[in-house]
Amino acid sequence: MIIIENINYxxxxxxxxxxxxxxxxxxxxxxxxxxxxxxxxxxxxxxDMIIALYEVEEYKNQDGxxxxxxxxxxxxxxxxALDEIEAAEIEIVHGPEHIRNGQTVxxxxxxxxxxxxxxxxxx
Numbered sequence: 001m002i003i004i005e006n007i008n009y010x011x012x013x014x015x016x017x018x019x020x021x022x023x024x025x026x027x028x029x030x031x032x033x034x035x036x037x038x039x040x041x042x043x044x045x046x047x048d049m050i051i052a053l054y055e056v057e058e059y060k061n062q063d064g065x066x067x068x069x070x071x072x073x074x075x076x077x078x079x080x081a082l083d084e085i086e087a088a089e090i091e092i093v094h095g096p097e098h099i100r101n102g103q104t105v106x107x108x109x110x111x112x113x114x115x116x117x118x119x120x121x122x123x
Contacts, residue, residue: 009050014111017055061112068114072121
């Protein structure tokens with residue numbers, strides 16, 4: 001058995017590295033901790049979470065894909081998060097919907113990667 005201590009980072013594919021950096025920074029306050037422009041790779045961090053953005057020219061997530069980044073949002077912050085999504089004119093593709101004594105909403109990043117905000121945490 002391989003003993004895993006924690007997730008190091010989650011990698012996602014994007015078509016425009018700088019545009020995606022702006023999206024994740026503006027919406028979630030991720031900060032760039034390393035950017036390798038020559039290889040089209042950036043690592044972004046918020047709290048203990050790290051995402052890696054891998055640039056692939058002309059990338060677009062396939063319709064119907066269920067791959068997503070799911071972020072826990074405190075119940076008290078959920079409505080404010082919805083307001084920010086709407087103010088940024090980001091299309092919501094699912095929800096908000098009541099689930100597991102909480103709520104969920106799913107929207108897309110600029111490349112069609114699904115992002116979910118929900119509470120409570122899955123234990």
